[in-house]
Amino acid sequence: MPITKVWIEEGCIVCNACEAECPDVFHVTADSCHIKADARIDGQEDENRSSKSVLQNGLQSSLETSIIAAAVACPVNVIQYEQIISQIPIEPPKIEVEVAIEVITSVVPMVAETEPALAKVQSVISETITSAPKPRITEVWIDEGCIVCNACEAECPEVFHVTADSCHIKADVRLDGKENENRFEKSKIKQVLGESLVEKIISAAAGCPVDVIKYGVFGDVPKIEKKLDAVHDHSPDAVRSFVWDIAAAPNRVVVMPKTIPLPSLRTFLAEQEAQKIADEAKWQKQLADYEINKTKALGENKEPPKAPVRPAPKKDDNDMIAPVPASADAPELLYLREKLGASVQEIFQQSGELVCQVAPEAILEALVLCKDDPALKFEMLVDETATHYPVADEFKFSIVYHLTSLSRQRRLRLRILIPENYDVESAVSVYPGANWLEREVFDMFGIRFKNHPDLRRILCPDDWEGYPLRKEYPTLGLGQREIDFREDRSGVLMRLSLEKAGNLNINLKKPEAN
Amino acid sequence: MFKNEELEINLGPQHPSTHGVLRVKLRLDGETIVKCTPIVGYLHRGVEKICENKTFFQGQVWTDRMDYVAAVSNNLGWAESVEKLFGIHVPRRAHYVRTMMTELNRISSHLLWLGTHALDIGAMTVFLYAFREREQILDCFESFCGARLTTTAFRIGGLREDIPPGFIKQVQAFQDRFLDCIDEYETLLTENRIWKRRTIGIAPINADECIAFGVTGPVLRAAGVKYDVRKAFPYAAYAEMNFEIPTRTEADTYARYLVRLEEFRQSHHIIQQCIDGLPEGNVMAKIPKVLKSEVNEIYHPIEAPKGELGYYLVGEKGGQNPYRFHVRGPSFVNLQALPQMTEGRLLADVIAAIGTLDVVLGEVDR
Amino acid sequence: MMTPVQQVVMAIIQITVLVSIILLIVPLMTFAERKVIGYIQVRLGATRQAGGIRGFAAGINKLSWAMGRIPILSFFRGLPVFAADGLKLLLKEDIVPDRADRFVFVIAPVICMIPAFATFAVICFYPGTLFTFPTTFPIIGGLPFTGFLTDINVGLLYIMAVGSIGVYGIVLGGWASNSKYPLLGGLRSAAQIISYEIPLSLSLLVAVVLSGTLNFRELSLYLAGVPMVTAAGEIVQMPLIAAIPLFFGFFFYITCGFAETNRVPFDLAEAETELVSGFHTEYSGMKFAWFMLAEYANMMAVSAIAAGFFLGGHYLLPFGLQRFVPDSIPFLAQPSLLFFFGKVFFLLFTFLWVRATLPRYRYDQLMSVGWKWLIPVTLVNLVIAATIRLIF
Incomplete structure (x- = not known):
């Protein structure tokens, strides 16, 4: 339901929580929180407390969830909003009925279930078109051996109801109106439902781990392959071909980064140069404007406008000096560039740390050099880790090696940039301590290392799906079995998290239909 | 008729002396260990991922929960790394108080190590003696920041509040009796014949192996390498402190015991210097309410009680939370050396080795 | 002569x-263990299940707290904890692990406990009549109540024979649990107890060689150093020089006794930091209580034997030094139940004292201590004793 107005009541503690949840609407300043100008119709930027200006039309429904989340996240509950609560069901357009059926029968059935609109379409179909005999399920029953796993109820809550010790066929769908396993009665189910729920019942039967759901059919019902158990494929190929399937989770919201925060002297200088040019252009424009205005004013015999003043750099009384990359003057870096030649992509220093970026093919050579060369002698690999840059085109990960020289008390960071599915040469042969560190990188990012003695997951269980420290891995919902927000009285967090989790075939409780 | 079979035995995840949920898979030939495989991850909470989704201020709370025995050290690491990322200059008084708190925490962490290590080897009384002193330190923490275990002691840019009145007196009271307490532990253990037999030559790992495996902290120093982050890459107020790095060359459990006992005395000495030379002034740097970072990556190591604790942070332009956060936990890296230390030795030595490595599973699994 | 009835x-x-005495002392020992170790470790030990201390006693307690001391009365708080312990163990669910050897699993604690109690059959608590039943009693009227149950002439042999059965209980219990830690615990225990039987017997042989008898009562009287009338009617007295092997023999014996009873520093069979709980990991409820009873009864037996043979038995002074106490002193020169139990309790206290002080040996070190050190020195001690017997 679209949100029309948002405003901030008195008492904001400037905690940034709302801006973190919904940066498009909220902007936290030094002393208060503002509703952004470009989100509002009146174009002002303030708390919106007195004016209660309406939100931009396009944002009303698209930002609904994030605004609610921000309001919930607010520790002092000063974010207020107005929401249209619509009672009118969305009428499905008649023309698209055929297409909808196509979708249901041909595409993955899971997607169809999660879309409430499509479910409604289904029910509309079943109500409107009853003349021609359709393929349908005539009866459903549960054989002995139910393990009360809830899988069927998750698939098809309309028909199945899992109790403490067994699974029942609901009274609403049955002609005899009883509610039990239907094992002996074999009561028929209502025709309308039998038609509309064909897909669901069949997929529930296929999803049953012990195959006790049996059904009778009429007509040519679609066949669904029995789902494989959630056994993780351990073969190397299976791991390699891992692609995070965003399409399979349409409802899941993952905040992806927009920038590539890869510190680099080259980019920094380029940015600075661009900034300088932009500043200069702005200044020139200001000057030109002034000249025009002056001549105009002179022509009209008015007072000439004030001459523009070039803005001085902003004064900052904080005890902060942001460290910027500087060109390398440390002997180690120069020596490395001299020794490795073209494989060194970049050297620079920042925050007093030495950074040397080498080509990924040359990393082993660089590590051997760093360890054994008497001029470098970095004996210890203290840390090895990776960072995911999903936005970048040429590479997807950076791997950093932090080396320490105990004898000379110096530190060095070696960095490589690698694309997806690139096998890095393992550092274990040079530094045995890299063993667990590389296992952790594999566990968290899915980066594989060549010639690693024991490349298994280390912190996550062996059958864990996905790589948690990739940016597209959701922080909420995935792998979560049960959600118990004690403070969540309104159920908003529950709903949001379920939506974020999406349908990844995880054993989550489905949201109740409104 | 008879066949030789190796017995596979799981030491943990629930076991009295694995100090948490460490699981060590052992293949035994009689009581001799043929193969030792540490299996970790039972306490994995994804602190790194969580902190990537929290602001720099909020992230600090999570660092307490990693090495919960040395929460103050972890706090210091986080505060200093974020300060390094932003280039924040911290007042000198704050540095002194931080140093004092961290050293108190080092003592309390080593006390817990001493107690549990001795308990593992069978001497149960040391444990309670050590906890008596640890209690006093935790009382100091409580009066400093209100919490005893998960302290969240510092703030980015300094301290939230100056030290409370009477705090120095309280620390001084601890200082006055602690040296005698160390002697008391020594009377129970140092010359005890059984203790010596259980520790001398047990779980050895020499300097080369230590460096190869990245092992740091007292284990490295007991192998004769004079490496301490406090001296090599000084942070906080350590550059102004006068202390020694205790080393031994035997590289066994007994040497590590002696090194840690000497670290008690050195920490005591540092705390005394902090008390005596505590400068006046502000304790909090002037920083904006909302920290927005520039593009930068830093690795900041500190000397936690267990070894080198490093935080790797990547900042995004205008980002309020770290783009990437990684912890180099000393326990995690040190635990790698366990097979090296125990294979070919006896079952009881595994217990001694786990104890002497001083791992905290909250930090291993993060 | 007594009739069979x-x-x-x-x-x-x-x-x-x-x-009843054993069953009273054993639970009291568990209480004492809590309190003594608590005292050594600067804490209070068990303080619950006592109700409040009221009246005058409470006032004294308050005063001592105010003076900054742990009040002596506090040591007796928590006394009923042993009853609570017993009740808890009785009511606890009795779990037999899946695929355990059920019969052996059940019988093992019994095998462990019965020999521990049977040892007391030959132990002489007082070398004479304690009191005489009044003649008004039916059947037993006028009969003497002696300080010993039996007075057989192979008492020591009986003790050693019965005492070595107990290890079966431990081994079988460990094996029948069908679990890895108990198995290791049981095996360790078997090897340990068998190894330490030898020096234990050798150190006890010192006493036999010196006195020339196996009867517990005669042994203790002879080794106390007082003149004794033998069965043959001659008066014998231990030579003073025999105090030397007796003195060393006591320390060897008590060391082996610690190992025999699986106490610190030799508690490898139940080393809780290595083997979780050793051979009784899988035991719970009353079966576990029987193991406990056996352990404490064994401690008592070892203490009683050490007190009887080496520490002067029912007399005041140990190692045959009783001769220096003139007969004219009324109480100190006479044998007394008090002296005997005093020594037993002191030795029991030593068990707890050592537990709070020493770390645990490693398995191979324990074996090397037993075979390479204890057996040679006990042999030498035996040779010295034999020489003394030959010459004096």
Whole structure:
């Protein structure tokens, strides 16, 4: 339901929580929180407390969830909003009925279930078109051996109801109106439902781990392959071909980064140069404007406008000096560039740390050099880790090696940039301590290392799906079995998290239909 | 008729002396260990991922929960790394108080190590003696920041509040009796014949192996390498402190015991210097309410009680939370050396080795 | 002479009294263990299940707290904890692990416990009549109640024979649990107890060689150093020089005794930091309680034997030094139940004291201590004793 107005009541503690949840609407300043100008119709930027200006039309429904989340996240509950609560069901357009059926029968059935609109379409179909005999399920029953796993109820809550010790066929769908396993009665189910729920019942039967759901059919019902158990494929190929399937989770919201925060002297200088040019252009424009205005004013015999003043750099009384990359003057870096030649992509220093970026093919050579060369002698690999840059085109990960020289008390960071599915040469042969560190990188990012003695997951269980420290891995919902927000009285967090989790075939409780 | 079979035995995840949920898979030939495989991850909470989704201020709370025995050290690491990322200059008084708190925490962490290590080897009384002193330190923490275990002691840019009145007196009271307490532990253990037999030559790992495996902290120093982050890459107020790095060359459990006992005395000495030379002034740097970072990556190591604790942070332009956060936990890296230390030795030595490595599973699994 | 009926009734009464004493002392030992170790470790030990201390006593307690001392009365708080312990163990669910050898699993604690109690059959608590039943009593009227149950002439042999059965209980219990830690615990225990039987016997042989008898009562009287009338009618007295092997023998014996009873520093069979709980990991409820009872009864037996043979038994002074106490002193020169139990309790306290002080040996070190060190020195000690016997 679209949100029309948002405003901030008195008492904001400037905690940034709302801006973190919904940066498009909220902007936290030094002393208060503002509703952004470009989100509002009146174009002002303030708390919106007195004016209660309406939100931009396009944002009303698209930002609904994030605004609610921000309001919930607010520790002092000063974010207020107005929401249209619509009672009118969305009428499905008649023309698209055929297409909808196509979708249901041909595409993955899971997607169809999660879309409430499509479910409604289904029910509309079943109500409107009853003349021609359709393929349908005539009866459903549960054989002995139910393990009360809830899988069927998750698939098809309309028909199945899992109790403490067994699974029942609901009274609403049955002609005899009883509610039990239907094992002996074999009561028929209502025709309308039998038609509309064909897909669901069949997929529930296929999803049953012990195959006790049996059904009778009429007509040519679609066949669904029995789902494989959630056994993780351990073969190397299976791991390699891992692609995070965003399409399979349409409802899941993952905040992806927009920038590539890869510190680099080259980019920094380029940015600075661009900034300088932009500043200069702005200044020139200001000057030109002034000249025009002056001549105009002179022509009209008015007072000439004030001459523009070039803005001085902003004064900052904080005890902060942001460290910027500087060109390398440390002997180690120069020596490395001299020794490795073209494989060194970049050297620079920042925050007093030495950074040397080498080509990924040359990393082993660089590590051997760093360890054994008497001029470098970095004996210890203290840390090895990776960072995911999903936005970048040429590479997807950076791997950093932090080396320490105990004898000379110096530190060095070696960095490589690698694309997806690139096998890095393992550092274990040079530094045995890299063993667990590389296992952790594999566990968290899915980066594989060549010639690693024991490349298994280390912190996550062996059958864990996905790589948690990739940016597209959701922080909420995935792998979560049960959600118990004690403070969540309104159920908003529950709903949001379920939506974020999406349908990844995880054993989550489905949201109740409104 | 008879066949030789190796017995596979799981030491943990629930076991009295694995100090948490460490699981060590052992293949035994009689009581001799043929193969030792540490299996970790039972306490994995994804602190790194969580902190990537929290602001720099909020992230600090999570660092307490990693090495919960040395929460103050972890706090210091986080505060200093974020300060390094932003280039924040911290007042000198704050540095002194931080140093004092961290050293108190080092003592309390080593006390817990001493107690549990001795308990593992069978001497149960040391444990309670050590906890008596640890209690006093935790009382100091409580009066400093209100919490005893998960302290969240510092703030980015300094301290939230100056030290409370009477705090120095309280620390001084601890200082006055602690040296005698160390002697008391020594009377129970140092010359005890059984203790010596259980520790001398047990779980050895020499300097080369230590460096190869990245092992740091007292284990490295007991192998004769004079490496301490406090001296090599000084942070906080350590550059102004006068202390020694205790080393031994035997590289066994007994040497590590002696090194840690000497670290008690050195920490005591540092705390005394902090008390005596505590400068006046502000304790909090002037920083904006909302920290927005520039593009930068830093690795900041500190000397936690267990070894080198490093935080790797990547900042995004205008980002309020770290783009990437990684912890180099000393326990995690040190635990790698366990097979090296125990294979070919006896079952009881595994217990001694786990104890002497001083791992905290909250930090291993993060 | 007693009639068979009188003998049976007398035996039943004596056994009842003896078993009640053991069953009283053993739980009290668990309480003492909590309190003594608590005292050594600067804490209070068990303080619950006592109700409040009221009235005058409470005032004294308050005063001592105010003076900054742990009040002495606090040491007796938590006394009923042993009863609570027993009740808890009785009511606890009795779990037999899946695929355990059920019969052996059940029988093992019994095998462990019965020899521990049977040892007391030959132990002489007082070398004479404690009191005489009044003649008004039916059947046993006018009969003496002696300080020992039996007075057989192979007492020591009996003790050693019965004492070595107990290890079966431990081994079988460890094996029948069908679990890895108990198995290791049981095996360790078997090897340990068998190894330490040898020096234990050798150190006890010192006493036998010196006195030339196996009867517990005669042994203790002879080794106390007082003149003794033998069965043959001659008066014998231990030579003073025999105190030397006796003195060393005591320390060897008590060391082996610690190992035999699986106490610190030799508690490898139940080393909780290595083997979780050793051979009784899988035991719970009353079966576990039987192992506990056996352990404490064994401690008591070891203490009683050490007190009887080496520490002067029923007399005041140990190692045959009783001769220096003139007969004219009324109480100190006479044998007394008090002296005997005093020594036993002191030795029991030593068990707890050592537990709070020493770390645990490693398995191979324990074996090397037993074979390479204890057996040679006990042999040398035995040779010295034999020489003394030959010459003096």
